Amino acid sequence: MERIPILKMGEFLLVTIQVDMHDRLALTLQDDLTGQIVKHRAHGVLIDISALEIVDSFIGRMLASIASMAHLLDAETVVVGMQPAVAITLVELGLPMRGIRTALDVEKGMTALRTAILEGQDGDSSSIR
Amino acid sequence: MSNSKLPEVFEKREQEITDQWVEQQQATGRKLTAAEREEANRQSREFIRSLKGALRKNSGGGISGPEWAGVRDFLVDLSSRRAKDGYSPRETASFVFSLKQPLFSALRTELGADSKVLADETWQATLLVDELGLLTTEAFQKTREEVILRQQKELLELSTPVVRLWENILALPLIGTLDSARTQVVMQNLLEAIVQTRSDYAIIDITGVPVVDTLVAQHLLKTVAAARLMGADCLISGIRPQIAQTIIHLGVDLSEVTTKATLADAFDVALRRSGHKVVRQDAAPSGAAAR
Numbered sequence: 291m292e293r294i295p296i297l298k299m300g301e302f303l304l305v306t307i308q309v310d311m312h313d314r315l316a317l318t319l320q321d322d323l324t325g326q327i328v329k330h331r332a333h334g335v336l337i338d339i340s341a342l343e344i345v346d347s348f349i350g351r352m353l354a355s356i357a358s359m360a361h362l363l364d365a366e367t368v369v370v371g372m373q374p375a376v377a378i379t380l381v382e383l384g385l386p387m388r389g390i391r392t393a394l395d396v397e398k399g400m401t402a403l404r405t406a407i408l409e410g411q412d413g414d415s416s417s418i419r
Numbered sequence: 420m421s422n423s424k425l426p427e428v429f430e431k432r433e434q435e436i437t438d439q440w441v442e443q444q445q446a447t448g449r450k451l452t453a454a455e456r457e458e459a460n461r462q463s464r465e466f467i468r469s470l471k472g473a474l475r476k477n478s479g480g481g482i483s484g485p486e487w488a489g490v491r492d493f494l495v496d497l498s499s500r501r502a503k504d505g506y507s508p509r510e511t512a513s514f515v516f517s518l519k520q521p522l523f524s525a526l527r528t529e530l531g532a533d534s535k536v537l538a539d540e541t542w543q544a545t546l547l548v549d550e551l552g553l554l555t556t557e558a559f560q561k562t563r564e565e566v567i568l569r570q571q572k573e574l575l576e577l578s579t580p581v582v583r584l585w586e587n588i589l590a591l592p593l594i595g596t597l598d599s600a601r602t603q604v605v606m607q608n609l610l611e612a613i614v615q616t617r618s619d620y621a622i623i624d625i626t627g628v629p630v631v632d633t634l635v636a637q638h639l640l641k642t643v644a645a646a647r648l649m650g651a652d653c654l655i656s657g658i659r660p661q662i663a664q665t666i667i668h669l670g671v672d673l674s675e676v677t678t679k680a681t682l683a684d685a686f687d688v689a690l691r692r693s694g695h696k697v698v699r700q701d702a703a704p705s706g707a708a709a710r
Contacts (some may be wrong), residue, residue, distance in 0.1 A: 370650060374610030377645035386644040393650035394617050402650075 294319045296326050302334040302403060303327065303365075304396075308341045316352045323356060327363045334403040335360050338396055340371025350385040357390045366406040367391065370399035423543055424530060426474040432525040437467045439521035444514065462497060462514075469493055482550045494551060495558040502562035511559045515552040522548065579605045581612035588689045589618045590682065592657075594627030602638035606645060613651045620689040621646055624682045626657030636671040643676050652692065654678070656685035 292315060297304040303326055305319070323335065337353065357367040368391045372380075380387065391406060393399035429436065441463050445456060469489045476486040494515070501511045522544050530537045579601070582590045591609050595601075609621060623639065625631065631639075643653040656679040658666075666673060679685040690697060 369648075372649045374607060374614060374645070374649065377610060377648040378606060378641075380648055381641045381645045387648060392648055394613070394619070395650075398617075398619070398650065 293322065296322055298326075298330050298332070301330075301332055302336055302400070303330065303332045304336050304338070306338040306341075310344060311342065311349050311352075313348055316349055320352065320356055320359070324359050324363065327360060327365050332365050333407050335365050335367045336396065336399050336403060337367065337369045338371050338399075339369060339376070340373065340395070342376060343373060345376050345379055347383050347385060350380050350383060350387065354385070354387050354390060357387075361389075366403055366410065368393050368399040368402050368406070370394065370396055423477075424536065424540055425526075425543055425547075426471075426477065428526055428529045428540075429471055429474055429522075431529065433467065433471060436518075436521045436525050437464060439524070440467070440518050443517045443520060466490070466493055466497075482547070482554070490551070491554060494555050498555045498558040499562035502559045503566070508556060508559055512552055512556050515548060515555050519545070519548050575601060575604055579608050581608055583616055583618070584622070584686060585690065585693075585695070587617070587619045587693050588686070589613065589616060589621045590624060590686075591621065592624045592627065592682075596630060597628055597635045597638060599634070599638070602635075602642070606638075606642045609642060610645060610649060613646060613649055618651060619693055620652050620654065622654045622656055622682065622685045622689060624657040624685070625655065625662070626659070626682070628657075628662075631662050631665055633669050633671060636666060636669065636673070640671075640673070640676070652677075652689075654685045654688060656680070656682045 292309070294305060294307055294309075294315065297306075303323070305323065309315070326332065327335065335356075337356070339353075342349075353369060357369075360367045369387075370393045372392065391402055393402045441460055444459060444463065445451065451459065473482075473487045473490045477484070482491065497514070498511050501514075523541055526537060526540050526544060530540060580592070582592065584590045589609070589612055591605065593605065597605070609623075612618070613621060623642065625639070628635070639655060643655070646653040654677045655673070658678055658680060677685075677688065679688060687697075
């Protein structure tokens with residue numbers, strides 16, 4: 291069965307979506323990713339969607355719920371490399387995904403993750419988003 | 420018109436009609452240069468020639484028939500050229516309408532003896548010239564509309580430049596009224612520029628936007644949200660006092676967006692957030708500030 295690979299990079303997990311997402315694939319990714327976060331005790335998840343050209347409301351919602359799940363498991367999520375067309379679609383669909391961190395590319399995403407994790411450690415008791 | 424005497428008369432008096440017509444055009448029109456007069460002269464003779472051909476073959480179906488194709492093409496071409504050259508509609512239409520007088524006087528000379536035939540023929544000639552005149556005006560109008568459409572399109576492209584202020588900082592100065600079509604272009608341009616330049620900050624400056632209504636505000640919010648999804652921080656600047664009042668009266672919630680009164684303030688915020696600092700050089704003597 292088709293699966294989206296999840297790579298471990300230090301304390302981060304890197305997910306690169308290279309194929310068109312369909313609903314089953316998205317659900318499998320959700321399962322795999324939550325499992326991997328717990329298994330590797332990861333503190334950050336980086337989802338690269340630069341190759342994704344089409345999103346629908348389901349995929350948009352799935353990205354948002356992955357971020358919420360990761361947060362429950364004490365990991366920050368950054369979505370990177372969203373295409374302009376995809377961003378416009380999501381906004382038009384009324385899914386501005388307020389809870390998700392975003393960055394332009396993987397490099398900037400890594401930096402954002404590090405700062406986010408540092409911030410989380412500094413004020414552990416007060417940083418309830 | 421099949422048994423009309425018009426073609427016959429026209430054939431016979433062609434030279435006279437043409438000469439009178441050219442004269443007429445030059446008398447009524449504006450002052451022309453020698454080259455323009457030469458050009459008008461040539462056009463008139465060409466038109467007379469094709470009109471004569473069409474009249475001879477005329478089957479009575481009006482000017483929409485195939486035998487009039489040459490005349491129609493000529494007129495459409497002429498008026499669209501004149502529209503582009505800045506002639507007024509009156510000048511363009513009078514090219515055809517000034518043909519009436521010479522045509523009628525030729526008819527009178529030929530058929531003056533029989534007043535009934537003369538009246539009929541004059542009526543036919545009027546109908547013909549009016550049709551041709553309408554065609555000219557229509558073509559003129561169409562060309563003008565095309566020009567306007569093209570200019571609108573050019574304006575759309577011209578009016579949304581994305582400016583790079585600093586490494587990682589973009590500015591989008593908006594000028595003019597924002598409608599849905601324009602906002603779409605603005606949004607796309609900005610997002611593409613963000614990808615291209617890998618900028619973290621984008622400043623949308625609305626100093627040049629005269630009116631902000633709910634629709635415009637919503638468009639702005641959408642642009643900000645889309646930029647945020649891509650990982651760029653969006654600031655809005657250039658909010659004039661009246662605009663601030665309108666936005667609040669309309670009940671638009673801009674609290675999630677960083678807004679600043681001037682572009683300078685927004686730029687300052689963007690620089691600070693990206694870790695830059697602007698300091699005056701200590702060594703510089705009074706007044707000479709440098710970055």
